[in-house]
């Protein structure tokens with residue numbers, strides 16, 4: 141039987157092919173900044189977004205009027221069934237555009253044949269979306285629920301359209317499985333651990349052969365991979381580790397693409413006679429390195445070996461900014477985002493980091509209008525952080541946070557934040573303590589828990605520029621902010637520059653502001669250099685120098701905050 145992707149033809153709007161260094165016949169859609177736009181932008185419908193979805197988009201997300209450049213490239217590719225490797229700047233509408241495309245995909249009838257010509261079963265297809273953490277899955281589901289209200293003319297249950305499979309929302313594994321059996325949803329969105337539980341507990345709840353498309357969002361955070369320039373010893377160690385302890389996402393993908401598919405990709409007549417339709421593979425990330433992309437394509441067995449059926453979209457859209465402000469990715473060099481840093485000394489004085497310059501643009505105000513990534517498989521840390529029990533706080537003698545640093549953040553928050561700000565802590569920092577300390581300073585602080593309707597979920601949709609009576613500070617850690625989109629976010633605060641901060645993570649965290657033409661500020665607060673003991677060894681932690689190096693690498697000139705020296 142013909143493979144799924146083979147029958148597809150390249151529509152005329154799938155973009156000019158450029159030669160790719162890995163394989164000449166691969167469809168490579170290169171840097172957006174190199175393209176010149178002369179024609180009027182296309183509509184979502186002309187890209188293939190279905191009429192009901194486009195209509196629902198208009199009424200539910202009035203701010204989304206024309207597709208971003210990135211969306212113009214990947215939506216047709218996704219709809220045409222190509223495998224897609226999508227790397228584009230943070231905040232270019234990757235996740236959102238994907239959801240629109242996936243909702244527009246016609247549902248296929250998937251057939252499973254046990255032996256040649258012997259039918260084993262059939263079922264409507266399901267698209268599986270794997271997200272690195274629960275909040276991102278909830279964010280996608282929130283978008284779908286908002287669109288569903290407008291798409292739904294037959295009053296059908298949203299569960300037939302999409303279902304969430306995550307831990308920590310009150311639904312048990314049993315509940316997830318029975319819902320999957322009952323609704324056979326078009327889309328399943330979940331986190332790796334929760335999905336793997338389902339596959340292992342009841343493979344018939346979501347048969348792998350019925351999955352027509354698998355999307356791995358923020359792929360470089362959920363699939364372990366080697367750093368560039370790994371040494372031979374590291375490679376051997378890594379390969380041993382892969383055999384012994386593959387991460388849940390890898391296990392899921394290996395179930396969807398079983399060994400015989402991984403070994404003999406896309407042969408029409410497999411030796412054992414089985415001939416399921418091939419599952420489309422889509423991977424996205426703003427920080428997808430080319431080496432990892434290469435591994436995905438050449439070694440994983442998940443991407444088709446028919447290179448002409450792979451679309452590789454990569455690049456930056458920043459250069460387009462001047463002409464098209466709706467295009468996002470303003471984080472580093474668009475001038476939309478101001479980067480500042482404060483250094484707190486042991487005597488409590490706070491100064492702007494050396495080299496800060498006076499702002500050339502007016503400051504924002506309420507009246508104005510990897511491998512570097514730590515494991516994110518421990519979803520336990522995603523349990524609602526909202527309630528701080530007195531016991532938690534009493535257990536520790538005092539807060540682990542530098543109070544002067546928190547006060548500096550609270551000051552800027554009080555003076556500048558119109559609606560919502562994000563405080564990002566290092567991966568292992570105690571979020572509850574930060575919330576506790578900020579509340580003592582009078583800040584309306586909450587953990588990043590999208591189930592919290594009143595304080596957090598409400599910020600998933602744009603509310604406009606009107607200042608809120610009581611602005612919100614959402615507190616999170618590096619990993620759990622990945623992919624999150626809070627449209628009215630104006631400030632990102634970062635406390636400390638620990639080991640998990642690299643230029644890449646900085647860009648990603650900073651990328652929560654400056655999206656879709658909005659201005660924003662990124663303020664990092666660090667302590668002046670200090671020594672600490674680990675066993676018998678004494679170490680020096682020099683956060684200001686580390687931050688200065690990151691700035692240098694990213695060509696950021698920090699801007700002086702006027703309230704500090």
Ligand SMILES: Nc1ncnc2c1ncn2[C@@H]1O[C@H](COP(=O)(O)OP(=O)(O)OP(=O)(O)O)[C@@H](O)[C@H]1O
Pocket residue numbers: 201203204205206207208211229230231232233234235236237425426466622623624625627651656
């Ligand atoms: N074409 C568009 N025009 C205007 N706004 C858009 C458009 N597409 C998406 N958005 C808005 O962008 C936000 C979603 O961006 P999304 O999270 O998809 O970006 P991303 O590229 O996945 O970012 P990240 O790399 O940080 O994960 C939503 O608020 C959505 O309303």
